[in-house]
Amino acid sequence: MQITGIRMFGYDLTYKHGTYVMSGGRAAAAQASTVVAVDTDAGLTGWGEVCTLGSTYLPAFATGVRAGIAELAPALIGRDALDIRGALTAMDGALLEQRAAKSPVDIALWDLLGKAAGMPVSALTGGIQNPEFPLYEAVPLESPEQMVAFVEARMAEGIKRFQLKVGNEPELDAARTRAVVAAVPDDVVVIADSNGGWDVHDAIKAVKLIGDIPVYIEEPCRGIDNNILVAKQTSQQLILDECIITLDDLYRAKYEAGISAINLKYSRVGGFSRALQLRDAAESLGLKVSMEDTWGGDITSAAVNHLAATTDPTKLFNVSFMNDWTNEHVAGYEPRSVDGRGTALTGPGLGITVDERALTLLADFN
Numbered sequence: 001m002q003i004t005g006i007r008m009f010g011y012d013l014t015y016k017h018g019t020y021v022m023s024g025g026r027a028a029a030a031q032a033s034t035v036v037a038v039d040t041d042a043g044l045t046g047w048g049e050v051c052t053l054g055s056t057y058l059p060a061f062a063t064g065v066r067a068g069i070a071e072l073a074p075a076l077i078g079r080d081a082l083d084i085r086g087a088l089t090a091m092d093g094a095l096l097e098q099r100a101a102k103s104p105v106d107i108a109l110w111d112l113l114g115k116a117a118g119m120p121v122s123a124l125t126g127g128i129q130n131p132e133f134p135l136y137e138a139v140p141l142e143s144p145e146q147m148v149a150f151v152e153a154r155m156a157e158g159i160k161r162f163q164l165k166v167g168n169e170p171e172l173d174a175a176r177t178r179a180v181v182a183a184v185p186d187d188v189v190v191i192a193d194s195n196g197g198w199d200v201h202d203a204i205k206a207v208k209l210i211g212d213i214p215v216y217i218e219e220p221c222r223g224i225d226n227n228i229l230v231a232k233q234t235s236q237q238l239i240l241d242e243c244i245i246t247l248d249d250l251y252r253a254k255y256e257a258g259i260s261a262i263n264l265k266y267s268r269v270g271g272f273s274r275a276l277q278l279r280d281a282a283e284s285l286g287l288k289v290s291m292e293d294t295w296g297g298d299i300t301s302a303a304v305n306h307l308a309a310t311t312d313p314t315k316l317f318n319v320s321f322m323n324d325w326t327n328e329h330v331a332g333y334e335p336r337s338v339d340g341r342g343t344a345l346t347g348p349g350l351g352i353t354v355d356e357r358a359l360t361l362l363a364d365f366n
Contacts, residue, residue, distance in 0.1 A: 001042045001081045001116060005366035006073040006105070008066060009035040009359035013051060013297050013326045017150070020325075021140040023167025023197025028054055031295050032062035035330070035359055036069060036104040038112060039366075040081045046112030047354045048104030049299035050267045057195070057294060058242060058268060060100035066362065068101025073365035076105065082116060084109045088273060099245070099270035100294075106271025107303045107350075114349030121306040121350060125276060128309045128344045135342050136161035136189070136290075136318040137325070141168065144179035151180055158340030161189040161318050163218065166206070167197020174209035181213050189318075190215045196222035196242055200229050207234040218263065219243065224252055231257040239290070245269055247281055254285050261288035261317050264307075268294065272303060279307060288317035298323045298331035302350040305335050309344035330358040 014030045021027040033051035040046075055061035075094035076087060087109055091102045114121045122128050137159045139150050151162050164180055166173035177192045184190065196219050198206060203220035207230065210217075218239040220230045231238050240253045241263035253259045262282050266275050275291075282289045291308040293300045301323040308319040321337050323329060331352040335345055345351030 001040045001044070003038055003076050003079050003081045004041050005039040005364065006069070006076060007037040007039065007361060007365070008069050008363045009037065009356070010066070010362050011035070011328060011330065011359050013295065013328055016325050016327055017140065019140065020138075021142065022057070022165050022195050023141060024056075026054060026056055026195075033295070033297060034062060034065055034069070034104065035299060035354070036108050038076075038081065038105065038108040040112065042116070044112055044115050046081070046108035046110070046115065047299050047350065048107030048111065048303070049296050050100055050104040051293070051295035051297075051300065052100055052267065053295040058100070060267065065101045068095060068098045069105065070363060070365070071095050072101060072105060077366065081109065081112050084113065084273060100267040103267040103271040106273050107266065107299075110272045111349040118348050120346050120348060121272070122309045122344060125306070126310045129311060130309050130313050130316060130344065132341050132343045133308050133316055133319050134161055135159065135321055135324070135337050135340055136163055137320070138163045138193075139165060139180070141165035144176045147176050148179050148183045151184060155184065155188070158338075160187060160340055163191045163193045163318075165195065166192045167194030170198070170202045170206035170209055173206050174211075177210050177215055178213060181215055186214075191218050191239065192216070193218035193241075194220045196220075200226050203230045204233045207236055210236070216261070224249055224257065228252075228257045231259075237261070239263055241265070242268065244278070247278065250278060250281055250285070254287060259287065261290060263290040263292065263318070266293045266300075266303060272307065275307060279311060283312050283315045287315070289315050290318035291316075292318075292320040292322065296322050297326055298329050298334060298352060299350065299354065301335055302331065302345060302352045305342060305345050306350065308342065328358070330355055
């Protein structure tokens with residue numbers, strides 16, 4: 001089965017709760033998402049999605065991703081669509097790094113493999129270990145009172161895991177975190193996520209002000225070296241995210257920063273294949289694993305679903321269905337959560353049907 005063409009689409013994803021706010025003034029009500037369709041001579045099409053969460057979250061941005069896909073397409077057309085490892089090699093040979101651009105293509109190839117086999121992606125990667133799993137929701141950076149109100153509203157919908165956006169003023173960040181922890185029952189998981197917004201000084205100050213309450217600290221600073229310095233000053237369990245891209249980063253994070261969990265994002269590491277590699281390594285290292293992507297809609301949430309479903313139940317920490325956070329749906333709002341939990345998809349490939357009418361064609365490579 002050969003790749004005969006690659007089509008690139010775009011659409012805007014608007015945030016369900018108004019404006020999504022992170023540290024350092026990073027905020028947006030809408031994000032530009034890019035969808036890739038990989039067409040074959042067998043009449044099958046695989047789908048993938050990437051949404052960079054603006055241009056200041058990671059070293060990737062929407063127009064750059066789209067330019068990257070244009071560079072990658074000629075190296076893929078004519079190749080065996082089921083040779084995913086070969087496609088990764090071809091993409092690496094055509095473009096150094098640029099992992100976000102490669103991610104939707106890799107996801108689309110896994111979708112194709114599942115459709116060709118008549119099996120869900122989860123069955124091709126070890127089988128479903130979690131028929132259902134807990135979801136988390138991010139809490140935009142606002143006043144302590146507003147963040148408590150947001151959490152209370154989401155708890156009423158069944159969510160029991162929250163990632164608080166912090167990373168600005170240490171004193172106010174500590175107040176935000178302590179207010180939310182005081183407002184939730186003991187069975188609710190709370191993570192204070194700076195998204196690398198603090199410098200080392202402010203990160204150490206913030207974690208000391210937060211004090212010894214049941215909360216995780218996520219990605220306090222930019223760069224693994226700075227996070228290692230902060231880890232030595234805190235008694236809180238540390239989760240790392242943005243600074244872990246390779247296996248080398250993962251090993252350093254465990255043995256030098258002493259992390260207890262990793263947050264995996266497809267577009268950060270380069271797609272489903274490389275996220276699967278890091279997930280398996282994290283499990284073998286005894287770490288908890290969270291599954292998500294930088295942002296996205298139905299297609300992204302479906303891809304996340306399959307990796308979450310195949311994770312060791314004792315190692316799975318958090319999962320996000322980002323299509324619960326957005327207004328637009330290009331695959332019939334599937335997968336969909338119920339009472340704060342997701343259910344493993346079982347249809348062939350990603351297990352969803354994409355509606356091309358909901359997308360705008362940007363380019364057709366053949």
